[in-house]
Amino acid sequence: MTVPVHVLEGTTLDRLLSDDENRLLDTIDELRSQGVGRLLGEPGQPGLPQLIVCGDQSSGKSSVLEALTRVRFPTKSTVCTTFASELRLRRGPRSRIGCRIRAAPSRSQEEKEQLARFQGFFDSAERFPDLITAARDCMVKASKGPTVAFFEDILEVEIVGPKVVPLTIVDLPGYIHYSESKKDIDLVQSLVRSYVQQDNSIILAIISAHNDIGNQSVLTEIEKIDKAGARTLGVMTKPDELPSGSEKEAEYLLHASNNPNKFKYGWHVVRNRSYEEQDSTFEERNKREADFFQDSSWKQLSGTGVSLGIDALQQRLSRMLLDHVALSLPSLVQQLEDDLKRSEGKLARLGEARSTPKDQLNYLSDISESFREYAREALEGRYHRKSFFGDPLSLEGLEKRLRAKIRNLNDEFASRMLTQGHKWHVVEDEELDFETSSQSAITHPNFIAKSVFLERHVDTLAQVERGNELSGTSNPLLIGSLFHQQSAPWEQIASVHLDDVWNAVKDFLELLLRHLADERTGNQLLIHIIDPALENRRQQMRNKLEELLVPHRDHSPINVDPHFARRIWSTREERVAKSLVEAIRKELTLNKDKAPISSNEEIIAKIRRTESTVDDKYGSNETFEFMQAYYDSAILIFVNNVVSLAVEQCLLTGLPKIFSSLDTRDMTNEKLELIASESREIVLERDRLKERIQVLRTGIRTIREVRPGKL
Template identity: 65%
Template structure:
């Protein structure tokens, strides 16, 4: 038999119309080119046939597909069977067993060896039996026909006009089983069926037998719990011919199908399966019997808009359902394709044109250099919105690429660190010693204790100054001790900024060039230039610290005012502390100036300051507060800006490229065989994406996607007269 005739006699191709074929041909062309998964497996439609045991599920599938299923009364479906319909030019049928997770490694290996192919759908029942035997071999006196398995039989049916969907035949649900494994089997089957129902791409065909009471059908209870609003569900009533004509039970089913109390999205359909004596009948004879039954029965009075009748109209309804499922996914497919096209074009730009000659290599690096400089300028100017490279500001990746924002934030952190931890001693008044905020500094000290330290230094540094004064050089010596942490903090800061800039440049080159070229540019161009900048940064920090390692020089006209303000604060504090020690707080407002002066005169507030330590402390404090702000500003402007950022866009310039030897050009810009292959693949990918997008957007010309979705949704909700 020729491959193209394998599917002859089946009705699998009838699940698609010409419009669906055109749409799916486009999607499959994209898929065949390796352009992503488009919908992904979770997006492909999947028909699951579920119902109670012996409700006629397999018979419905057999009538629907015209592929023979085991339908004998003494053989039930004991494991999931997935018919994976896929579109390819040549037809073939093959299968394998997907072992359950609970299987042992030995079992999984044994089941993996089950690989079958066959040339006729008529042999499908034999395949089912062979798979069941492989899952659990029969033993003498112990048949496996009623043993349930979690393994899945995957049957791939490939042909040129098939709908890319999966049809799943599931074991039937049941209340009770007399065997010793009864409770386990009930739980196993229930979990299997529910797992398929919960998948968002599953279109549920809920099969109920008219032979049983509608309120006793287990499948309806599960659907109500899992899909309470009835989305993606179609009810199918089987065995309507077993109901006595005109009986109350027949009327009950007629009313149920018409009123749809389960609120199934696709309503209800009625199918007559083969009777016991008709098992040998052909599919044509089966369809004729069904047509005659509906013509002569009470079901003929049901409006076709409300209830579908017969397997032919069921195929048409499923065809519309499949198209609607795919149509609703089209906007997201197009969006994915457009995103993929954007990424592919970016990849193509990163790979550049072919570059086998020196001239081509120079041109390529020049293009990269121009783009590289433009991105850096935008990053330093804070123009992030102009380029997609900078990404989402709220994401970690996007924040890392905002160079100016990162540098400014680091400068702010540096300034705060300097103001909080830049002084060696944190001097506080005795009244503030209990403040927890002061404990954040490792060397907080009471002012009185610090003045004793100054006394000791002043005694060692004495010159020819008058009593009560300190050596003027003591101010510089004490300031150098107090500013000792500056160098360590500043060097750590410029190192952090340097690392941030280097990381940005690495990310940028990775975006603009292929991995090999990016690495070579880093090794031969960027890293040496950045190392030079790092040394310049350190040298600048040491240069900025030089004035503070010698005697203080200050020409600020506000310095004297600052000293006077400190003296005023000191005098005010001393007076208040003295008065408070000599009297009650409530009495202060009633004291005259002479009384206050008398109390100060009789107190110890005028302690002997033999070495002028208090004045020295005030000078150091005033000088420190003014110079630390200058140093912070100089680090940010003279070190970070001038030594690191100002000429950063020129770090890889056209001048750099002109100075390269031919050997270095080849080393950096020549492309590997992998790069050439990748470029060819990306070029082809871009072309396929453009063609696919153009085709998809022409499927419904002149219709907005909003209107398109509404139209598809309307078909879901209200159906169509041609479905029945």
């Protein structure tokens, strides 16, 4: 509920600040009201401070608040604060007061709706106690369960006026020393702690001189949260209730002057209204307080750094307020500048207003020009535009670095082809041991010993494809059949690679359009231009892959490499040499006392004996060697062809021109309207961004002018 008021007495803090300081607070409050960058109230961001008043029950909290704000608080000894009240003081040209109840999260939906209808009447600062009573009655009525003494609901009161310092003041329930319900004690402690631990809280720790210092719960609780006392000011109340010259008075005087709690802002002493003085004016209250400190023992504190009286407290709070804001200025300005940069970028992507076909054509032409430049740089591996490509030292944003992404995918493709492209992983018998078997099983599931492979697969295949070849010689056609089986995984591996590369390009283009255009236009460009063009290129890649697979899948092997035969003979020589060395090693191991082989005849005899142990009726060994030599040559050619002819030629070549100015010039007015027109949301967003940018620029300029030496 909001009502206008003709007269509003705000805090007197504003008259204690300079014009520049008031201007600074007004600027920050304006930023807050605009919701700029969520600058205030974030964790780690002091922002606009809030004044938290906490203490034990009947410690005089409400009386201190009343004297500070000149807003009447319930101060009767029989009435205690049972919920949090937030007074949000905001500066504005016209005075008004608004209030509402913010329901606790634990409330049911029905209870929340009932509290939302709260109609407490508050048309002047004098009527605040009535508002508190009405709010409590509303909370009680909304509660469906058993009657409770304290509530988690919050009464929010916004007070706007031309002489109000932008500040939030929170009145909290007092710490309870004893209650029949432990739930009440825990609820109050939890509620106070939730406010006190916020970094943007200035804490007024209120203690009553009427009670023993050791029994003041507020001091113990604050020490747990604000351990250094950096945000706390201690306030002693009711000094007039101590007998002059008494031991207890001396104890409090010593405590205030020594500051054993290590509060950064020390201690302050105020004299509140007595019961008989409840109806006195604020001026009368301040006069009686000044007379008391002039004539009592408390006067001696004035030279010890301890301040006395409400006027001095207002001055200290004004300094604390400015100090609190000053601490946040460097990070605040940085946030403003970051927000300004983001907002300007968003506005640039929206472009100028476009209501006519010419405006829409110009907008799309600008996008196509930038699209071509960004895409070309991404393909060439030039990532100097950090606003899009990001920081090179960061591993994030690789999907925007298109050439790097594709190079990495190509490397993964080549590695997978070399390790998994063959159907069988054939291992020489003499190399097959437990360690080799374990490692091979990890890298390739179909590993097999060469002798077993020749017997089970090559010999079996030779039997069904026998021709007129002589026994012991290989069938040339068998080489092709064996190769076709061995290279069977190529198609699936290459298809997956082409899909991965295509998806990488699609992701890149989507990110690029999101960077260059507003969301609606970007989506329309994807639907009508980019996606059809990409699908066409995807089909071209698939057709090219099919073309590249044909000679390896359907035709007999062809090789015109003049060094191919030399590689075959080298393989044979290596096989014979290995067999001989292994045979001699075994013989020497079994016959250690026998003289070593020395003559050529013995070596030849050993070779014959070794070769004769091989029963190669179908020439399978020779077939396998020819097939393997051809496979090793063909797989490299295939991998390079997939990368160069399918990926590069069919997908990447001409990619920057996939959306060109020619596409935009050929569009009909209807299509321009469909793709580049603005929704009402975009129009509103552009206006919002322009206003936001203006507020940000003004805020940065004002802060720098007010605090030129601090930033």
